[in-house]
Amino acid sequence: MELNTITRRCRRLLGLMLLGTSIHSLGAPATPANTLTLQDALTRTLTHNPALYQYRFHKAALLASKQNDALSPALAVELNVENIAGTGAKQGVQEAETTLALSSMIELGGKQQARLTYADARIRHAQYQHQATSLDVLAQLTTHYIESLATQANRELAQRSLDFTHSLLDTMSVRAQRGATPEAEVLRAKAAVARADMQLTALQRKFERQKIQLARYWGETQTPFQRLDGSLFEFGASEPFAELYQRAQRSPALQVFASEKRLQEAQLSLAHADQRSDLTWRLGVKHFAATDDAALTAGVSMPLFANQRGSTQVKAAQAKRDAIDYAETDQRLRLHAQLFNAYSLRQQGIDNATKMAEVVIPALEQALELTQTAYDNGRYQYQDLMAAREELLAARQARIDAATTALVSQALIEQLTGAPFTQ
Template identity: 55%
Template sequence: MRITLILRCKYTCLWLAFLLCSTATSAIAESVESTLTLKKALASTLARNPQLYQYRFTIEALNAQEQTSALRPALALELEVENFVGSGAHKGFDAAETTLALSSVIELGGKRQARMSYSNARINQAEWGQKAATLDTLGKLTEVFIEGLATQANLQLAEESLALSQSILQTVKTRSERGAAPEAEVMSAQAALIRAEIRVASLQAKLERQKVLLARFWGETTPRFHSLTGSLFDFGSSSSFDQLYARALTSPALQVLASEARIRDAEITMARASGRSDLSWRAGIKRFEETGDSAFTAGISVPLFSGKRNKGDVKAALANRNAVDYAQQDLRLALHARLFEAWSLRKQSIAAATLTQNTAIPALEKALKLTREGFESGRYRYLDLIAAQEELLASKQALIDAATTALISQALIEKLTAEPLESKSALSIDTTLESSQR
């Protein structure tokens, strides 16, 4: 008896669920409201995940700050009155001198452009950060979904084990009633049945916990679905590691650090621009009440030795920029290691799953059938039958584990590369991520 599992290799943190929907008939998906597909889970998460919504407000705040950065120095209106309410000739306002003037600052060194570049770099970093966070969130969702499908497959296997235990118990009881089997074998078969029942109950509870974890991704505490829908063992094609690593070098995680480098560059420009002294100017009209005459006034102010006071800021900005370069190198090395581990593990798991499914399980199913027939005819012992059953169940469990590992590894690969392994069968990253930002 070949186990039928529901899981499919086309899962990815962002795109594989959409492939899942394209391979399943939409009519079935719409008619069964109690089931959850990965596509539906991803769409709900993109629409309602609280963590992803936070980035929208962050970007709104940065856009508002950019508007402030683009402003030129403000104009100030000054009114100054001198020589009034004094003594002697200056008593009252007869000898007062009133000045009405405008004043402002002339920024030198490209300070306004530096501020705008800094604001733009921060917005760019926030946008890439949103994409990286979206990939990370959907990657975690995909992993939980795959584990939930694996639990359903394990539950199905446990129910199969329970059915076998019930059948074996009935066979042992029949043989014991004929005096062909000792009472101890009946007791052992009953204990095996209890263990199978406990296993089923444990997996049912585990599946309920996983459904709650899934609902959390779109802000709900009570799942509105009863089961997960998917399929298994269509692993698809695989790219070479060099191709995958080339894709990973343009992923959002590295783009965040690239944006960080642009921010540091802008900080260096701002620090150097601050070393150029701004000119403060003032111009107005002065009226002399004593004579009734008026005159223009003008002034300019230049700070002295401001360049020397700014050297420390420039050195600090340069140091921060150099630190980003080393952080990028470290991230590339870590990315290479994680990607190779996932690529190698996926390849190994696919090979193990294929060999187990096509060779080991059919042989063990035949062995169990022959052992069962021999046990019923008295040619095999009870222990031989239990050993054959456990070996078959262990191989089916290994098959589930290998498939799960392959799918989770593939989801990690696609999260790190920000692209599906099969580009023709999935949506592009830009299309999907833009839907999360609207």
């Protein structure tokens, strides 16, 4: 699987599917230049994220290593001079014997093919790791995007609250001038304005921090965008947990273990091949200076007890291969628990957000209207009006929190399954 194929798959599995089913509409009109969409963020991350970009160099290194493994044993040239600078008849070079020889190794046991098989397994394993890491990074980005979108929604809610308290302060100031409202209530209204302004400022600063966190995914420190595009309250249809878990069995996270097992099996085959002793041959020409004669020389050597020396490598490779099965079993159990937790939280978030929107918020809005009317008629006090407003504000915030939980859980589900949650 090539890098471009992995990139396209990651974008399709965790990018566009979230855009189409959760917090963005692909059919929506073009967004303003100062607005960031999730699709833009995902595309920039896939292109420029340092954690993903480094896999290109890792792959290049593995390919270069494979080319080296494909090479045959190198030839060596040897020049050997004997019987020189001695004593008596061996003084000088009159009795010198000079040998010029070539030597190399004949690999036995299919070592070269075993090395190439192991190199291919390393390359495939790195590709699966790249795919799994890409999904992890995109899921983290999506989670940060959703949380930032929730902050943006809370900021807009805080702005509405500030506008309300300003309006109420103006009304109470006019009533206080007519003697219809105690001065203490005007002071309370001023304090409410200050608290609402502090809350809005805090959310604005939080949003600025979150913008920086988003920009770092594509390697930037500047945030020219001012808004995020998307809706927190579009969840799509649900799927049975059994289908999701079945899909998760084919997820990149588990494919990494399958690739790791093939890698260790290739390493075990390489260790078995290394147990076979290699032949070292030597062929040369020897010159005798005393008689000016020449003769061929030849030799073959093989190390002894190589099988015993290689047995430890075989045992180590076998142990690593066997350990993968247990690691994969443990990962499947973790995956099941994590997937079910995310599935349950998503359902809970959707239920809470829906009930808030359909029952709680309409009831509190009507209650606030009735309280406002009663307050204007002098039948309710300032505390009653503020309590009704705070209840409505808390319900709207709870709806945002529930929707955020649902969408973050859905992003995790799609990360674990490597596929869209809703079609």
